[in-house]
Amino acid sequence: MLRSELERFIGEDLGEWDDSSTLIPELTACGIIIAKEDCIISGLAEAVEIFQYFGLKSELLFDDGEFVPAMSTVLEVVGSARKILQSERLVLNFMARMSGISTLTRECVLLAGGVRVAATRKTTPGFRLFEKRAVYLGGGDTHRFNLSDAILIKDNHIMILGLKECLRRAKDKSSFTKKIEVEIESLEDMLIAAKEGADIIMFDNMDPAKIAEGVDVLKKEGLRERVILEASGGITLDNIKDYGRSGVDVISLGALTKNARWIDLSLEIENDEEWRAKSEIA
Structure with a gap:
């Protein structure tokens, strides 16, 4: 996404004075994102971009558009504990919203019997690109992006x-x-x-x-x-x-974007022993 767009999303979520995240000292931590239900995962590319902006390193364990069984870890992130907390909600919002659309789209595609399934322009203002991409990752067609198409x-x-x-x-x-x-x-x-x-x-x-x-x-x-x-x-x-x-x-x-339910995802900080053990194995 455009850097200006990313910074707008971040500015909206952090606000002017983030006292919540700054409670945490500047130490290194590892977090994992868990899909708590079966889904077609999407928004991983966007999650990586957000984490990179905060100077965090992330590793994808699934690809965008892939089926993920419930309780699977889909991404690992390492870096400043404070930065992980600051980026957490924005990442989860992208992934939960986009994965919900992808999951519903895939369900419709399977039911349609080979007929192409497409989205409409019934999208969230400012978020159309990502909702349309989620439709694509679910196996659907994006249809028109705008009136000029x-x-x-x-x-x-x-x-x-x-x-x-x-x-x-x-x-x-x-x-x-x-x-x-x-x-x-x-x-x-x-x-x-x-x-x-x-x-x-x-x-x-x-x-x-x-x-x-x-x-x-x-x-x-x-x-x-x-x-x-x-x-x-x-x-x-x-x-x-x-x-x-x-x-x-x-x-x-229109239901692909209008009625899609958010997928239940969470980011959990691992204890020192767990993530340091992973680092040594890697």
């Missing part, structure tokens, strides 16, 4: 200008490198979007049976191979299998 014509665009005019303007104004996606709520609009040159059609809040019907219509019209089909809206762990069987290419869920 692709043109997405939504219901409000259509309400203002009409679907055909939106598509006309999109094709006229955008670069040839930029894909055009249309959010549709009816099979009539689906056909218009496909015939008028949309690259991606998103079935918005449409049930799997209706989507499957739309896919069949596109096949009969000879339009199916022209477009990427995406399902979005109201998709959960309980129904994602049905959407995976509907015939779409992509399933996007």
Whole structure:
């Protein structure tokens, strides 16, 4: 991450006068981070960056995106005891949040039956890059990072200008490198979007049976191979299998970032004998 970004995160957490960490004298200690539940671990790269900023040495025992069994040690850190305490909460916040997203994403990917699972822009302001990276580490697709990545014509665009005019303007104004996606709520609009040159059609809040019907219509019209089909809206762990069987290419869920539960992680300081023994073995 950018140094300015990292320092903003650190400044937010340390504040102006850290009396808590300075209770501890300047001595060397070893800490371990433990995953207290099964998870897809992520945020390790960010943890290393944070620890490095504080002058601490860390060793990864797992890779980002790897499955971690409950009660596993995922990282060891050595250095100033005071610095370990100062960096502890920021590291754990990154890892717990990102690992929760990666774990939920992997679960959705396994349930989707080979259909690509994507995130949305429903992210925490200022933290989107890391939440999107967590989706990627869980096996998902990041979708758009921002409004400049692709043109997405939504219901409000259509309400203002009409679907055909939106598509006309999109094709006229955008670069040839930029894909055009249309959010549709009816099979009539689906056909218009496909015939008028949309690259991606998103079935918005449409049930799997209706989507499957739309896919069949596109096949009969000879339009199916022209477009990427995406399902979005109201998709959960309980129904994602049905959407995976509907015939779409992509399933996007705001839930990957919006509803992901934080993973239970903790940093524990080891006693002198434990970490000095490890150092001698190493």
